[in-house]
Structures are given as structure tokens and as C-alpha cells.
Amino acid sequence: MRGMIDFFRIICHNKRSLIGLIILVIFILMATAGPFIFKLNMTVDYNNRYLSPSLEHWLGTDFAGRDTFIQLVHGSKEVLLVGLLAAFFTLFVGALLGTLSGLVGGRLDAGIMLITNLFLTIPSFPILIIMAAIFSIRDPISFALVLSAWSWPGLTRAVRSQIISLKERDFIVICKVMGMSKPHIIFKELMPSITSFLSISFIMTMRGAITGSVGIMMLGLAPYSPTNWGQMLNLAVSQTGGIFNPLGFIYLFSPILCLAFFQLGSIFFANGIDEALNPRLRG
Amino acid sequence: MTPVIVLKRIGMAFVTVCLATVMTFVLLRLTPGNAIDAWARDYATQFGITLEEAYRRIAAMINYNPNEPLHEQFVRYISGLLHGNLGVSMVYQQITVNSIIANAMPWTIFVATISLFISFVIGMLLGVRMAWKRNSVLEPSVSLFTVITSAIPDFIFAILLLVVFAYGLNWFPVNGAYDPFVTPGFNLDFIVSVLYYATMPILTFVITNIGGWALMMKGNAVSVLGEDYIIAAKARGISESVIMNRYVMKNAMLPMITMLAITFGSMLGGATLIENIFQYPGIGYFLGEATRTRDYTVMQGIMLFLSVTMIVANLIADLVYSKLDPRIKVEG
Amino acid sequence: MNENNLIEIRDLSIEFKLRSGTIRAVDHVSLDIPRGQVTALVGESGSGKSTLASAILNIVSAPGTIKNGSIFINGQDMLRYNANRLRQHRWADVSMVFQAAQNALNPVMRIGDQMIETVLAHQKMSKEEINKKASQLLDYVRLEPDRILKAYPHELSGGMKQRVMIAFSLLLDPQLVILDEPTTALDVITQDYIFDILLKVHKEMNITMLLLSHDISVVARVADRIGVMYAGKIVEVGETFEMFENAKHPYTAGLIQAAPSILDDVNDNRSIKGSSPNLLNLPPGCAFHPRCEFATDLCKQDEPRAISVDSGRISACHLNEKGEMLA
Numbered sequence: 001m002r003g004m005i006d007f008f009r010i011i012c013h014n015k016r017s018l019i020g021l022i023i024l025v026i027f028i029l030m031a032t033a034g035p036f037i038f039k040l041n042m043t044v045d046y047n048n049r050y051l052s053p054s055l056e057h058w059l060g061t062d063f064a065g066r067d068t069f070i071q072l073v074h075g076s077k078e079v080l081l082v083g084l085l086a087a088f089f090t091l092f093v094g095a096l097l098g099t100l101s102g103l104v105g106g107r108l109d110a111g112i113m114l115i116t117n118l119f120l121t122i123p124s125f126p127i128l129i130i131m132a133a134i135f136s137i138r139d140p141i142s143f144a145l146v147l148s149a150w151s152w153p154g155l156t157r158a159v160r161s162q163i164i165s166l167k168e169r170d171f172i173v174i175c176k177v178m179g180m181s182k183p184h185i186i187f188k189e190l191m192p193s194i195t196s197f198l199s200i201s202f203i204m205t206m207r208g209a210i211t212g213s214v215g216i217m218m219l220g221l222a223p224y225s226p227t228n229w230g231q232m233l234n235l236a237v238s239q240t241g242g243i244f245n246p247l248g249f250i251y252l253f254s255p256i257l258c259l260a261f262f263q264l265g266s267i268f269f270a271n272g273i274d275e276a277l278n279p280r281l282r283g
Numbered sequence: 284m285t286p287v288i289v290l291k292r293i294g295m296a297f298v299t300v301c302l303a304t305v306m307t308f309v310l311l312r313l314t315p316g317n318a319i320d321a322w323a324r325d326y327a328t329q330f331g332i333t334l335e336e337a338y339r340r341i342a343a344m345i346n347y348n349p350n351e352p353l354h355e356q357f358v359r360y361i362s363g364l365l366h367g368n369l370g371v372s373m374v375y376q377q378i379t380v381n382s383i384i385a386n387a388m389p390w391t392i393f394v395a396t397i398s399l400f401i402s403f404v405i406g407m408l409l410g411v412r413m414a415w416k417r418n419s420v421l422e423p424s425v426s427l428f429t430v431i432t433s434a435i436p437d438f439i440f441a442i443l444l445l446v447v448f449a450y451g452l453n454w455f456p457v458n459g460a461y462d463p464f465v466t467p468g469f470n471l472d473f474i475v476s477v478l479y480y481a482t483m484p485i486l487t488f489v490i491t492n493i494g495g496w497a498l499m500m501k502g503n504a505v506s507v508l509g510e511d512y513i514i515a516a517k518a519r520g521i522s523e524s525v526i527m528n529r530y531v532m533k534n535a536m537l538p539m540i541t542m543l544a545i546t547f548g549s550m551l552g553g554a555t556l557i558e559n560i561f562q563y564p565g566i567g568y569f570l571g572e573a574t575r576t577r578d579y580t581v582m583q584g585i586m587l588f589l590s591v592t593m594i595v596a597n598l599i600a601d602l603v604y605s606k607l608d609p610r611i612k613v614e615g
Numbered sequence: 616m617n618e619n620n621l622i623e624i625r626d627l628s629i630e631f632k633l634r635s636g637t638i639r640a641v642d643h644v645s646l647d648i649p650r651g652q653v654t655a656l657v658g659e660s661g662s663g664k665s666t667l668a669s670a671i672l673n674i675v676s677a678p679g680t681i682k683n684g685s686i687f688i689n690g691q692d693m694l695r696y697n698a699n700r701l702r703q704h705r706w707a708d709v710s711m712v713f714q715a716a717q718n719a720l721n722p723v724m725r726i727g728d729q730m731i732e733t734v735l736a737h738q739k740m741s742k743e744e745i746n747k748k749a750s751q752l753l754d755y756v757r758l759e760p761d762r763i764l765k766a767y768p769h770e771l772s773g774g775m776k777q778r779v780m781i782a783f784s785l786l787l788d789p790q791l792v793i794l795d796e797p798t799t800a801l802d803v804i805t806q807d808y809i810f811d812i813l814l815k816v817h818k819e820m821n822i823t824m825l826l827l828s829h830d831i832s833v834v835a836r837v838a839d840r841i842g843v844m845y846a847g848k849i850v851e852v853g854e855t856f857e858m859f860e861n862a863k864h865p866y867t868a869g870l871i872q873a874a875p876s877i878l879d880d881v882n883d884n885r886s887i888k889g890s891s892p893n894l895l896n897l898p899p900g901c902a903f904h905p906r907c908e909f910a911t912d913l914c915k916q917d918e919p920r921a922i923s924v925d926s927g928r929i930s931a932c933h934l935n936e937k938g939e940m941l942a
Contacts, residue, residue, distance in 0.1 A: 115302075122586075123589055123593060124552055125552040125553065126552055126567070126589055129555065129571070129574050130582050133573075133577060133582065134311075135313070214436065215438060218556060249446075256439055259435070260434065260435045264434045264435075511717075514674060514676060517674055517705070518710075519733045520706045520733070520736050521732065533721075607723075
């Protein structure tokens with residue numbers, strides 16, 4: 001508990017990370033509470049197309065007469081959900097493989113590294129859209145799986161280098177000499193040292209996954225939800241809505257702004273985490 | 284760098300290419316088989332031949348017969364590759380995948396190379412300048428710029444540029460690689476047109492990449508400036524500009540060479556969306572089209588092509604780097 | 616300005632502003648460097664000798680700043696030189712062999728190219744001429760010119776690099792060569808070798824040298840005059856032989872005594888008691904008094920001034936002022 005209080009104190013102290021935290025909290029609220037407060041109504045209402053912002057429709061309406069703001073709110077839930085899932089999958093696989101590779105070494109390490117390097121060499125986005133085309137995406141879970149398929153190698157490599165450099169550090173060697181069991185060393189000694197690193201990786205992976213998800217949706221490859229920001233962008237661009245119709249600008253730009261703010265918030269917050277969790281930077 | 288080590292590196296690259304080939308093979312075997320089956324049935328009815336004959340002909344066209352046992356499929360695939368045959372497009376059967384790639388590749392490489400060059404050079408100069416004059420207003424503005432451009436995805440910038448400059452101000456064209464009314468060839472009109480149409484994609488890449496280069500160069504330059512030989516050079520009466528150029532820039536630039544290959548890779552990847560947004564006929568654009576129309580052979584061919592390109596690019600960067608830094612004793 | 620002096624340092628002070636306070640690395644130092652002689656500057660790390668020497672080339676590294684004083688070379692105050700004249704002065708008038716030359720050369724340029732670059736920064740000479748001169752100098756320091764000129768810095772051993780730096784320092788026929796701890800980080804045999812070369816250079820080329828070291832016994836071999844620094848101040852200056860015979864300052868005496876000799880009993884404890892001064896928090900009065908066995912109450916209150924106690928001898932100790940000589 002003490003740790004948590006310290007953690008938040010340091011985050012709040014740093015202006016940048018405080019801003020990041022606030023932004024993220026806003027989005028989290030929007031994603032969790034929002035859909036309950038603002039009910040989504042997707043029926044097409046041709047007469048009310050492209051309405052300007054008003055008290056009734058906070059951001060106006062889109063090309064089919066539906067409230068833009070409410071779509072955004074529901075979209076945030078989708079976006080965050082996919083991002084979270086993808087980050088979890090990536091973290092799980094990446095951290096596991098990286099730790100194994102770093103700890104065990106030898107041929108297992110060489111093998112894992114060979115595959116990892118292969119994945120890292122090939123540009124990720126083209127592969128992602130190919131996979132999206134092959135495994136048609138119908139729900140957040142399959143989406144997250146596809147997205148994480150290409151981000152775990154980066155994490156694996158990074159975790160492995162961290163583990164390798166930690167392995168030789170005195171405090172680990174002492175543990176081995178004292179005869180502590182392997183699981184103990186892994187979970188009680190090594191993991192806490194890389195907590196800061198893992199937390200930051202989690203946020204950055206989430207960020208990357210969201211970017212990737214928006215990209216995939218912009219190509220029309222994951223049309224399972226109409227309110228997802230990426231899907232909104234896709235519709236804005238393809239439905240002759242946003243790009244050259246000034247009335248459609250709000251519909252085009254609002255997901256862009258949401259995306260931009262979310263990314264910025266993540267980066268700022270991640271900066272703060274480094275400072276707060278890294279025991280060497282503290283005190 | 285000894286020839287033995289060069290050969291080892293090439294060997295590694297070759298192994299990676301083989302792995303990429305296998306991966307492509309596996310990936311495409313996961314496609315819904317009904318695509319081929321449906322095609323075979325259509326083909327059979329269209330040409331009045333038996334189903335097996337249809338499958339055989341299709342197999343000849345795309346090096347893939349789902350009815351064959353897996354190892355035979357693999358052999359067919361590899362022999363096709365070794366003949367340089369990537370098959371034909373499943374959607375437009377008169378067009379070979381090779382021709383699609385051959386037509387699209389120059390555009391993508393053209394844009395990527397120019398973008399890389401511009402952002403690298405300008406970023407480098409900016410970085411050196413920032414390291415030299417530590418207290419100017421340059422540093423915080425570049426930092427802020429970089430934070431924003433790295434947070435916002437590159438395709439967003441593409442959309443913004445498109446909306447503002449192409450549709451809004453009409454300064455630039457909204458699609459294509461060159462003016463359709465100009466005859467291609469080595470004439471000035473064509474070259475100017477090509478550059479004009481490439482401006483927006485290039486601008487997108489440069490905006491999103493330049494900040495990163497500048498900051499990286501600045502970081503390297505600052506640490507080089509702290510080295511003893513810089514003070515020693517100053518003590519020898521060597522002028523500041525020579526120190527900046529021959530000492531700082533050369534030494535700070537070395538670690539960035541490997542980043543060049545990686546950035547090139549990310550450009551190839553990012554090209555996918557950006558080319559789609561600008562309707563620019565490069566590899567990314569055709570990949571987008573292929574995924575939309577579920578044209579699996581084209582997807583497969585492009586994926587293989589991209590993988591091999593990247594592996595080669597990394598290999599070149601590796602070799603070049605060790606040539607440039609005389610200190611590297613390359614371990615195998 | 617005395618005609619016999621090549622360099623006259625007058626009342627030089629150099630400060631380092633740190634977050635924890637300000638350090639006076641060089642505190643109102645005045646020193647003469649006579650023409651054609653080898654002057655040694657001796658002091659422990661932190662005594663200010665390297666900082667002082669870097670001022671002669673005006674390359675004091677940040678956050679150090681020269682607060683006041685002048686450095687006269689041939690009658691002109693080089694601290695007042697404009698940028699261009701300063702660039703000329705560096706290496707053509709005064710050159711320096713840095714401490715730990717391990718990293719003094721650009722790692723991505725060949726040595727021959729760096730020599731050419733240095734010469735061309737000062738005068739017009741053809742590449743062949745420069746190479747010829749460089750080869751001569753490399754020969755002089757007992758290195759193989761052909762191999763060295765084509766080599767990269769990391770291809771040479773420590774001793775070889777040091778000799779290259781000595782050759783480098785002579786490239787433009789300077790009037791003064793400063794050598795900062797030229798043999799630290801080298802083994803004793805190479806040390807001997809280097810000093811041989813230095814003696815040869817001095818005798819045959821008659822170049823004025825300023826030799827910096829923490830080891831008074833090592834410089835005694837080559838130095839004509841020795842200056843001793845402590846906590847940023849000059850505490851004694853004099854001719855080598857006379858100083859060893861009859862040191863006027865307790866610190867000098869301590870240094871000379873502490874130097875081990877083959878003839879001594881290894882159990883004789885001869886080191887100077889106490890620890891190095893904390894430059895952020897110097898004691899009142901004489902900076903050396905906490906470690907001095909002759910310290911009096913006056914020493915704890917008043918800072919002694921450097922005065923001339925004999926012809927050519929300077930000492931900063933209250934004991935000298937009273938006329939009491941140390942035995």
C-alpha cells in the first residue's frame with residue numbers, strides 16, 4: 001500500500017506524467033462508464049445528417065444522422081478493450097519467452113532468437129493486414145490476437161537483454177549461491193527488477209496495438225463494430241464523408257483528436273512510470 | 284572484416300530468407316480453402332473441363348493445389364520460387380504477381396529512398412546544431428515536435444495533409460504517381476510530374492521521421508563532444524567547424540547507420556496505409572487492394588518480396604557499418 | 616617581463632561552479648617558466664596543476680572559468696588573444712601531451728591524416744612535406760613511420776600512443792611543450808623509455824618543457840626546476856637539486872620523504888599523514904596545516920603568502936617568514 005501511495009505521489013509530482021494520467025483516466029472513464037450513460041442509437045436518420053454541435057448532439061451528427069459524440073464514447077470502449085487485450089497477450093508471450101531465453105540460454109536461446117529476429121526483420125504492418133484478411137476478424141479477441149502476433153518479438157528481445165544483464169548482477173549470483181530455488185529467483189528477485197520496464201512496455205504495446213488496429217480498420221479489414229474510432233475514420237474517408245465535405249470534418253477529426261490525445265497521454269504517463277518505479281532513479 | 288565473417292553474415296541472411304519462405308507458405312495454407320475450391324469450380328464450368336483438370340491448371344498458375352499432400356505442395360511452391368514465378372493474381376488472372384510487384388516496387392522505393400535521405404540528412408544537421416549550441420530555442424521546439432509526431436500515427440498525418448493541402452488548398456494532387464496526361468520517359472515534364480505527385484507521401488514520411496533522427500543525432504553528438512579527443516583536437520588549434528564536421532559528425536553518425544535499415548523497414552511497412560490514403564501506386568497500395576479483394580497470391584508474393592527486401596537491407600547495413608567503423612572487430 | 620622567462624603566469628585564478636559550491640582549482644597562482652629549461656609542476660590529484668596547464672592553452676574545460684590573472688608569453692598576455700590568434704597559439708606556440716593519451720585521437724581517422732590536418736590548420740605545407748616531417752619525428756621517438764602513419768589509433772599499444780602524442784606535440788616546432796603525467800598508466804620500463812625520449816628531445820631540440828606529475832621523485836630525473844602545488848596554490852618553487860637538499864615547505868619535505876628508495880627499509884612509514892584537502896571546504900589559514908607537523912596557531916588562522924626566500928626560491932610557509940629554516 002505504501003508503495004502505491006509513493007508511486008502516485010511521484011507521478012503527480014511530474015507535470016508531464018500527471019497530464020498523461022489525467023488523459024488516460026478520462027478515456028478510461030469514457031470507455032467504462034460512458035456507454036452506460038450515453039445510449040447508442042445507430043438507426044439511420046437521414047433528415048438529421050451533418051448537424052452542427054448543439055446541446056442535444058454535443059459533436060453534431062454524422063453522414064447518417066447519428067450522434068458523433070456518443071459514437072466516440074462507445075468507440076473508446078472498443079479501442080481500449082482491443083488495446084488492453086493485445087497488450088496482455090504480447091506481454092504474456094513476450095515476457096515468458098524473453099525470460100526463458102535469457103535464463104536458460106544455450107540452444108533454446110539461439111532458437112528463440114532466430115525466430116524473433118525473423119519476425120523483427122519483416123515489416124509488421126503488411127503482415128498484420130494479410131493476417132487480418134486471412135483470419136477474418138469478428139470480435140475483439142481475435143483482433144487482439146492478430147495485433148499481438150507481431151509485437152511479442154520486440155518485447156521478447158528487450159526482456160531477454162534485461163534478464164541477461166540482471167543475471168550477472170551480484171544480487172542474483174548471491175541468490176544462486178545461497179541455494180534459492182529457480183522459481184523463487186524468477187518471481188521474487190528478477191521480476192520486480194523489471195517491473196518498471198514491463199509496465200512501460202505494456203503501455204507502449206497498448207499504444208502500438210491501438211495504432212495498428214486503427215490502421216487495419218481504415219483498410220476496411222475489421223468491420224465488426226461501427227463505432228470503433230478506426231472504423232469511424234474509415235467511414236469518414238471512404239463514405240465521401242470527411243475528406244472533402246466540410247460538414248463531415250467533425251466526424252473525421254474527432255476520432256483523430258481522440259487518438260492523438262490518447263497516444264500522447266500514454267507516452268507522458270509512461271515517462272512518469274519510469275521515474276516512479278525504477279528504484280535507481282528514485283531517492 | 285574478413286571474408287569468412289562476411290560469408291557467415293550472408294549465410295545467416297540466407298537462412299532467414301528460407302525461414303521467411305516457409306512462413307509465407309504456412310500462412311497462405313491457412314487461407315480459407317474455399318477460395319481455391321470456388322475458383323476451381325467456376326473455372327471448370329467456364330472452360331468445360333473436369334474439376335481435377337481445373338485444379339491442375341490453377342495449380343500451374345498459382346503454384347498451389349490444395350488437394351495435394353502438404354509436402355508436394357511445398358515442393359511445387361519452392362520450385363515455382365526458384366523459377367522466379369510467383370504465380371498470377373487470383374482476381375485478374377492475366378496479370379502475373381511478378382508484374383504487379385515490378386510495376387509497383389519502383390514507386391515505393393523511390394518515395395522511401397528520398398524520404399529517408401531527406402529526413403536523415405536534415406535530422407543529422409539539426410542534431411549536430413543542437414548539440415553544438417546547447418542553449419538555443421531549437422532543442423525544446425524539436426523535442427516537442429518529435430513527441431507530437433511520434434505519438435500521432437503516420438497515416439493520420441497523411442490524412443491531414445490530404446485534407447488540407449490536396450482537397451482544401453488544391454496545391455497538390457489527390458492521387459496517382461504522375462500526371463496521366465504526361466508521357467512517361469526521361470523527359471523533364473515527366474520527372475517534374477513524378478516529383479510533384481510524390482511530394483505529399485514524401486512529406487508525410489519526413490514529418491514523422493525527422494524528429495527522431497534529430498534527437499538521436501543530438502544524443503550521439505553530445506556524448507562524442509564529451510570525449511577526450513575533442514578537447515585534444517581543440518588544443519591542436521583545429522577550428523570548430525572542422526571539429527564539428529570531421530570529428531563529431533563522423534563519430535556520432537556511425538550508430539545511426541544500423542537505424543537506417545530499420546527505418547527503411549518501417550517505411551516499407553508504413554507505406555501500406557499511406558499509399559492507400561494517397562492512392563499512390565506502390566507496393567503498399569497493391570497490398571491494400573489485394574487484401575480487400577482477398578487476392579491471396581498477390582498477398583503471398585508481396586509478403587515474400589517485402590521479407591526478402593528487408594533481410595537484404597539489414598545485411599547491407601550490417602556490412603556497411605563494419606566497413607565504416609575501423610574499431611569494429613567483428614565477432615562471428 | 617624577464618627576458619629569461621618564456622612564460623610568466625601572474626595571479627591566475629580558475630573557479631569551478633558546482634551545484635554543491637564553488638571550487639577554486641587555481642588560487643592566485645604566479646609562476647615563471649624559464650626558457651630552455653624543464654620545469655616540473657608537482658602535486659596530488661586535485662592540486663590544480665592540470666587545470667593550470669590547460670589555461671596555458673586556454674582550454675579549461677567547463678564548468679571551469681578563468682576568474683582573473685594573466686599568462687604572458689614573450690611579453691603578450693595570451694588570455695587576451697582573439698579567437699584567431701588563439702587558434703594559432705595552440706600547438707604552434709604551445710603544445711600539450713595529455714594525460715592518458717588513450718583517447719586523444721579521433722578513432723575514425725588514420726594517424727597520418729590527423730597529423731596532416733593539424734599542420735594544415737596552421738600553415739600551408741604540401742602533404743609530402745608534412746609526411747616527411749612526421750616521419751622524422753616518429754623516427755625520433757623510436758617508432759616506425761610507415762606503419763604508424765597508416766594506422767588507426769586503436770591499433771597501437773599504450774606506450775606507442777604516448778610516443779605518437781609526443782611526436783605530435785613537436786609537429787609545429789612549438790616553444791613550449793606541456794606534458795601532463797606522461798607516464799601514468801604505463802609500466803615502469805616504458806616509463807623509463809619515455810623519459811629517455813623526453814630528455815633527448817629537450818637536449819637536442821632545446822625545447823622548453825613543463826612537466827606535470829604527482830610523483831616528485833620521477834620528475835627529479837629530468838626537471839631543472841620544480842614547483843609544488845597544494846589545494847590550488849603554489850607552495851614552493853626552486854631548483855631541483857637545492858629543493859631535494861633543503862626543502863623550505865613542510866609539504867615538499869613530506870613528498871620527498873614519502874618517495875620510496877631501494878635503499879630504505881620497507882617498514883619505515885614515511886607517508887604524509889592525513890587526507891587530501893576537500894576543496895569545497897578548505898580549512899582556515901594555511902590549507903596544509905591539518906597535516907603539518909610544524910603547524911602553529913598562526914598557521915591555523917593566517918594564510919601564508921608565497922615569498923622569495925632565496926634567489927630563485929619561493930615558499931609559502933609561515934615558518935620561512937619568521938626566518939626559521941627547516942632542517
